[in-house]
Amino acid sequence: MDCLFCNIVNGKTDTEILFENENLAVFKDIHPKAPVHLLIVPKKHIESINELKESDKGLLGEMILQAGEMAKKSGVEKGYRLIFNIGKKAGQEIDHIHLHLLGFK
Secondary structure, eight states, rough: OOOOOHHHTTOOOOOOOEEEEEEEEEEEOOSOSSSSEEEEEEEEOOOOOOOGGGGGGHHHHHHHHHHHHHHHHHTTTEEEEEEESGGGGGGGGSSSSSSEEOOOO
């Protein structure tokens, strides 16, 4: 499997990681749709929301909490959106679950 996001979270690209812990990595979207456009990506490869297991509940909560922290760090905590795209028809371009944080200053 050659997954772009797996390569990024495993340090196989020169992507600037803005936040990282044992479960997640956060970096800028290369095609931003807002003044702040970050991706919150789990290190565990999960193709989409449709592939989640009961054991992944904590990971989703961690993604959302980290998005809130990144909104604060980016100065957009008073105006941002969180988006999951599920499937190609809805705009999911990479088959690895990721949460978009779109912030407006």
